[in-house]
Amino acid sequence: MKIGVLALQGDFAEHQSMLEGLGVQVSQVRLPGQLEAIDGLIIPGGESTTIGKLAVDFNLMEPLISFGEAKPIWGTCAGAILLSKDARRPQPLLGLMDISVERNAFGRQVESFEADLDVPALSESRKGEQRPFHAVFIRAPLIQEVRGEAKTLSTLPDGRIVAAQEGHLLATSFHPELTGDDRFHRYFLQLVEISKAETDPMAGVVE
Amino acid sequence: MEKQVATFEVKKGLAQMLKGGVIMDVVTAEHARIAEDAGAVAVMALERVPADIRADGGVARMSDPGLIEEIMNTVSIPVMAKVRIGHFVEAQILESLGVDYVDESEVLTPADEEHHINKHDFKIPFVCGCRNLGEALRRVGEGAAMIRTKGEAGTGDVVEAVRHARSVLGDIRRLQTMPDEELMAFAKHLGAPYELLKETKELGRLPVVNFAAGGLATPADAALMMQLGVDGVFVGSGIFKSGDPAKRAEAIVKATTHFEDAAILADVSRNLGEPMVGRQVTDIPEAELIAQRGW
Secondary structure: OEEEEEOOOOOHHHHHHHHHHOOOEEEEEOOHHHHOOOOEEEEOOOOHHHHHHHHHHOOOHHHHHHHHHHOOEEEEOHHHHHHOOEOOOOOOOOOOOOEEEEOOOOOOHHHOEEEEEOOHHHOOOOOOOOOOEEEEEOOOOEEEEEOOOOEEEEEOOOOOEEEEEEOOEEEEOOOHHHOOOOHHHHHHHHHHHHHHHHHOOOOOOOO | OOOEEOOHHHHHHHHHHHOOOEEEEEOOHHHHHHHHHHOOOEEEEOOOOHHHHHHHOOOOOOOOHHHHHHHHHHOOOOEEEEEEOOOHHHHHHHHHHOOOEEEEEOOOOOOOOOOOOOHHHOOOOEEEEEOOHHHHHHHHHOOOOEEEEOOOOOOOOOHHHHHHHHHHHHHHHHHHOOOHHHHHHHHHHHOOOHHHHHHHHHHOOOOOEEEEOOOOOOHHHHHHHHHHOOOOEEEOHHHHOOOOHHHHHHHHHHHHHOOOOHHHHHHHHOOOOOOOOOOOHHHOOHHHOHHHOOO
16 A cells, blocks of 8 residues: 655655554655555645645646545645635635635634544444544634535534545544544545555455 | 643644745735745745845844734735844734744844743744754754744855754754764753753754745755755745745745756746845855854
């Protein structure tokens, strides 16, 4: 399995070292051709306006959309904004997930925070037993609405949505790559495994 | 657990989101919009760019809060602003405005010739300049959540930024092969806090994000600093003192992303118009060198 990290701008190196710690082969993606050899892609945190502009200028928008239609993408923070259909402001979006987001929804940097989240999807099968996921929110967006096939994965205690999934697409407003907790990365790798098994019937077949 | 704000993780985290990006000096809301449209990851709001501060002389202070607020209301990207070294009241004012990052900067006239601000006291994060590893770790010890080279601001001459980046990164490489029993003497030699030096050795890098600043004027300058190993770049006078700021700003953003791709660097460097009029650092009398401010 090979995972790409979109390396136009942002904390892609943090995702890369997290994935490498899990024994996964990682490559950096800056140009369309680099999408070909990978099974899944992470769009990191960063400035969504910068990443969006560079994606347009280097002809990555269409290839990223086609990639996301076939294979898993996970967007953290700026990446979640890019995956959305609507960011309530004119800027380039991939529109792959049926979610709308509000940028800088908590305010400026002084309002950035850390908090523990319940993420039922990460529960490690033992009945009722679940460690909270410690999440770091940096000038974070909120997922205002999930529609259609998109489902909420986690909310803040007040009910506001901070993680969502639509099939093989994943969006989080926070940064699992900034904590030592690799459960979200492992969850994404599972989505990649499943997608790989579906698209390549020979994958996983032991001779 | 309740939500925790202003942790060091959160302060450092914003700088991590700026990595691989360009932070641009802007003096008006119009500049800020041009910078954002060109792909800047943040803007530094100030009244005069360093080249003008250098030319005008006199005392350079924190910018008018009205100007900073106007810029904050214009762009969606983070806004930084500068305070004088040691001037913690200017920092309190910027914190009350809600700027995203404070640059305790040698470009302004220092307010204290012995002490920097105790940055742990603040909820907003700080970036500070350095010329070497000791200075970088002293600033981190005071609470800086991001470091940049000082370079020599307002010159368009990249030589000092290169010197400072090589000094910091070279000493980090030396640390990697240094036995632990030599760390204390090295800490003493550098004037660096021992625990932070030890952490730097373990991480193989500074404990916070490390940008280049001071004298960068072209896409090639930005790519040079990135190849030397910094996490991103500040461009001050280099953009808005050039012939075609919007085009140059965009070119520097692209060069910072594709810093190892010479064909793209050639492409973005084409037909950029006049660069800022530079001033060779070796022609500047020692007393006028900005990088010497800070202790």
